[in-house]
Amino acid sequence: MEDELYRPIFSKLSRSVPMTAEERSALRALPIQPRLFPRRTEILRQGESPSQSCVLVRGHLCRRKQLPNGRRQILSFHFPGDIPDLQCLHLPELDHSLHSLEESLVGFIPHKSILQVMREFPRIADALWRQMLLDACIFREWIANMGGRAGYERIAHLLCEQTIRSQALGIDGRYPLFFNQQDLAEASGMSPVQVNRIIQSLKSDGLFSTEGQFYQTPDWNGLLRAAEFDAAYLNLETPRTPERNA
Amino acid sequence: MEDELYRPIFSKLSRSVPMTAEERSALRALPIQPRLFPRRTEILRQGESPSQSCVLVRGHLCRRKQLPNGRRQILSFHFPGDIPDLQCLHLPELDHSLHSLEESLVGFIPHKSILQVMREFPRIADALWRQMLLDACIFREWIANMGGRAGYERIAHLLCEQTIRSQALGIDGRYPLFFNQQDLAEASGMSPVQVNRIIQSLKSDGLFSTEGQFYQTPDWNGLLRAAEFDAAYLNLETPRTPERNA
DNA sequence: CGGCATGTTGAATCTAATCAATCCACGTGG
DNA sequence: CCACGTGGATTGATTAGATTCAACATGCCG
Numbered sequence: 346m347e348d349e350l351y352r353p354i355f356s357k358l359s360r361s362v363p364m365t366a367e368e369r370s371a372l373r374a375l376p377i378q379p380r381l382f383p384r385r386t387e388i389l390r391q392g393e394s395p396s397q398s399c400v401l402v403r404g405h406l407c408r409r410k411q412l413p414n415g416r417r418q419i420l421s422f423h424f425p426g427d428i429p430d431l432q433c434l435h436l437p438e439l440d441h442s443l444h445s446l447e448e449s450l451v452g453f454i455p456h457k458s459i460l461q462v463m464r465e466f467p468r469i470a471d472a473l474w475r476q477m478l479l480d481a482c483i484f485r486e487w488i489a490n491m492g493g494r495a496g497y498e499r500i501a502h503l504l505c506e507q508t509i510r511s512q513a514l515g516i517d518g519r520y521p522l523f524f525n526q527q528d529l530a531e532a533s534g535m536s537p538v539q540v541n542r543i544i545q546s547l548k549s550d551g552l553f554s555t556e557g558q559f560y561q562t563p564d565w566n567g568l569l570r571a572a573e574f575d576a577a578y579l580n581l582e583t584p585r586t587p588e589r590n591a
Numbered sequence: 592m593e594d595e596l597y598r599p600i601f602s603k604l605s606r607s608v609p610m611t612a613e614e615r616s617a618l619r620a621l622p623i624q625p626r627l628f629p630r631r632t633e634i635l636r637q638g639e640s641p642s643q644s645c646v647l648v649r650g651h652l653c654r655r656k657q658l659p660n661g662r663r664q665i666l667s668f669h670f671p672g673d674i675p676d677l678q679c680l681h682l683p684e685l686d687h688s689l690h691s692l693e694e695s696l697v698g699f700i701p702h703k704s705i706l707q708v709m710r711e712f713p714r715i716a717d718a719l720w721r722q723m724l725l726d727a728c729i730f731r732e733w734i735a736n737m738g739g740r741a742g743y744e745r746i747a748h749l750l751c752e753q754t755i756r757s758q759a760l761g762i763d764g765r766y767p768l769f770f771n772q773q774d775l776a777e778a779s780g781m782s783p784v785q786v787n788r789i790i791q792s793l794k795s796d797g798l799f800s801t802e803g804q805f806y807q808t809p810d811w812n813g814l815l816r817a818a819e820f821d822a823a824y825l826n827l828e829t830p831r832t833p834e835r836n837a
Numbered sequence: 838c839g840g841c842a843t844g845t846t847g848a849a850t851c852t853a854a855t856c857a858a859t860c861c862a863c864g865t866g867g
Numbered sequence: 868c869c870a871c872g873t874g875g876a877t878t879g880a881t882t883a884g885a886t887t888c889a890a891c892a893t894g895c896c897g
Contacts, residue, residue, distance in 0.1 A: 389755045410731065413819040417740040420731050432728075436722040440728055467710060475681040479721060482678075482686050484730035485656065485666050491737045492780025493662040496884075525843065534738025536886055541845065573659040578686045686895060742853070756886065782854050 350377050350452050355512050359425030360481075360513075362472040369518045371466055375459070377452040382445040389430065389443040390465040400428045402586050404449025405523035409531070410441045419532035421483060422446075422524065424510050430475050434459065446523045471586075479580055486578045494573070500543045501572035504553060506579070508562060513581050519559040547571075596623050596698050600646045603672030604757075606827075608718040612821050617712050618654075621705070623698040628691040635676065635689040643699040648672045650695025650768035655777070656687045665778035667729060668692075668770065670756050680705065692769045714755050725826055732824045737780050740819070746789045747818035750799060752825070754808060759827050765805040793817075 351373055358364065358372070379402065389395060391411055406423040420441055423429050433439050434456055434579055445451075463470035483506070490502050511520045526544060530537040547553040552568040554561050562568050597619055604610065604618070625648065628634055635641060652669040666687055669675050679685050680702060691697075709716035721790055729752075736748050757766045772790060776783040793799040798814040800807050808814050 408731075410735040410739075412735060412739045414739065414744075415819070418735040418736055418738045432724060434724070435717060436724055436728070436826060438823070441731060464713060466621060470716075471681060474720070474723075477720075477727070478678060478680070478682050481723070481727050481730060482682070482736060484727060485654075488666055488730060488733050489656040489658060489664040489735065491734065492664045492777075493656075493660065495657045498660075527843080531738075537843095538887080539885055540843090542885095545845085575659070577684070580682060773875075783875095784855080784877085785853055788853095791877085 349450075350379055350402055353402055353426035354428070354452075355382070358469070358472045358476070362468055364468070364472075368466050368469055371462055371469065375454050375462060377454050379450060379452050382449050382451060384445055384449075385446045386445045387442060388445060388451060389439055391440065391442040392438055394438045395430065395433065396457075397426060397455050397497055398430050398434060398459055399443075400454065401425050401453045402450040402536050403453075404453050405446045406449060407444055407524075407528070407532075408441045408444055409444055417531050418534065421480070421487075422507060422510075424514060426514070428473070428476060431473060432480070444530065445551070447521075472526075482578045482580065496533075496539060496543050497546060498572055499556060500529060500540060501547065501552065501568055502574055503529060503533060503559075504547075504562075505569060505572045505574040505576075508565075508568075509576055509581070510581060513579075514538075519556075519561055522555060522558050523561045595696075596625055596648055599648055599672035600698075604715070604718045604722070607721050608714055610714070610718075614712050614715055617708055617715065621700050621708060623700050625696060625698050628695050628697060630695075630801070632691045633688055634691060635685055637686065637688040638684055640677065641679065642703075643701050644674060644676050644680060644705055645689075646700065647697045648696040648698050649673050650697075651692045651767070652695060652697075652776070653690055653692055653770075653778075654687045655690055657683070663777050664780065665774060667726070667733075668753060668756075670760060670777070672760075674719070674722060676727060677719060686788075692774065693767075696769060711836055728824045728826060733830045742779075742781055742785060742789050743792060744818055745781075746786060747793065747798065747814055748820055749779060750793075750806075750808075751776060751815060751818045751820040751822075754811075754814075755822055755825060757825070765802075765807055768801060768804050768806045786792045 408420040438503045654666040689793045776786045
């Protein structure tokens with residue numbers, strides 16, 4: 346129903362700034378045009394100048410950059426409630442593309458409507474600003490991850506991040522395996538072969554396991570330790586209860 | 592004199608959004624407290640929660656992250672007019688530190704004043720928002736650079752970026768060598784030894800040369816080619832077009 | 838059943854990290 | 868004026884980690 350369209354963005358925004366009834370209804374008045382994308386589909390193309398922003402309702406997306414040398418780099422993964430292209434609200438053209446990783450439901454909102462709501466409700470503007478900052482925090486952490494950690498730790502770190510972000514959505518124990526090893530390779534800047542070997546080590550070290558379209562973290566604290574993971578950069582004030590565990 | 596304090600930020604902001612006289616005087620009314628830092632000094636510490644933002648007036652800065660494994664990662668370089676910690680305006684604590692690379696003059700502005708001006712002058716808010724987005728563009732390009740390019744190209748790319756940003760300030764021909772090889776290593780995620788060898792190759796390939804505290808690019812197009820550099824992500828020349836009225 | 842996407846493996850190769858010296862330019866103080 | 872200290876750049880030798888290529892396995896789905 347229509348509720349499904351607004352719930353993810355509501356809960357994401359109000360996680361950073363509690364909202365009044367008035368603000369909620371202003372958000373709900375935003376015209377959102379839903380569109381369903383099959384898995385592994387291009388949603389926005391590098392170089393485009395969209396006049397709408399989009400919010401992810403269901404599924405998982407990634408942002409990706411195409412390099413002239415033929416390599417592709419994944420810049421971020423996205424979960425329901427994310428607004429991946431707040432990034433281009435004031436920029437002339439998109440410096441990256443947006444793809445679905447699974448079948449995903451995406452809602453489009455005209456820039457004009459967003460700007461209008463921001464003008465009228467400064468707290469909503471603040472909340473959106475804050476979302477952008479959180480995005481940038483993750484970018485910075487990725488830079489540090491790629492520049493400062495060796496393969497094993499780097500992959501572990503990626504897995505920690507995705508796991509925590511799933512947890513923030515209330516998922517626990519079994520997490521959706523929305524990425525494959527090729528994706529991890531493109532996200533970490535390593536070859537698929539190397540990623541495969543690292544994943545195997547992680548599994549045999551008891552830090553990671555898969556089962557169908559889900560993965561688990563049999564030793565969550567061990568994984569955190571291996572990754573040197575400090576969740577502070579995600580700024581999720583919903584601090585996770587550390588051990589759901591088996 | 593006071594002019595020096597405001598000129599860099601003026602010219603930076605008005606490069607993205609032309610300003611009315613009223614907006615200019617609103618900016619000039621911002622209380623800026625100047626402070627001079629010697630070279631290689633910590634300006635903001637990772638974990639702090641400053642209540643002021645700062646604008647770089649003269650010199651060069653870098654943002655840096657300290658990893659638990661002891662390595663340090665440089666996240667960005669900064670030029671006069673930059674506002675490095677717009678990033679933390681709405682965030683509880685700083686995820687990185689800020690350092691001077693040379694002797695630098697930095698102006699501090701209370702968050703409160705900035706927020707107030709933004710509320711009162713939406714176009715200034717837009718201009719600041721846009722600065723943040725540009726920052727994020729550079730982060731993304733760095734991720735792609737580190738993940739998708741080998742050493743030689745990666746260093747060439749870093750050099751291209753810094754050169755273009757110097758050019759945007761009107762410098763031409765001889766550029767300030769505000770970074771050393773250790774800095775390039777920390778920025779590129781490589782060892783100082785490797786950076787040294789790459790710099791030597793670049794020099795012997797006629798793409799880069801140094802002379803005292805300056806460097807030159809004897810074959811600028813060659814350097815661009817070696818780096819696969821596409822300046823689009825810096826969004827320098829393109830003024831804004833889109834629909835920002837309502 | 839066949840086709841396709843994904844994951845797995847081995848071997849050869851190469852890039853970059855590491856360690857440990859050394860060198861050089863420059864500024865300082867005796 | 869020279870000795871010295873320092874920060875930065877340079878070098879060679881060795882090793883670890885990652886890439887590449889090519890092949891093969893597996894599971895899913897029409």
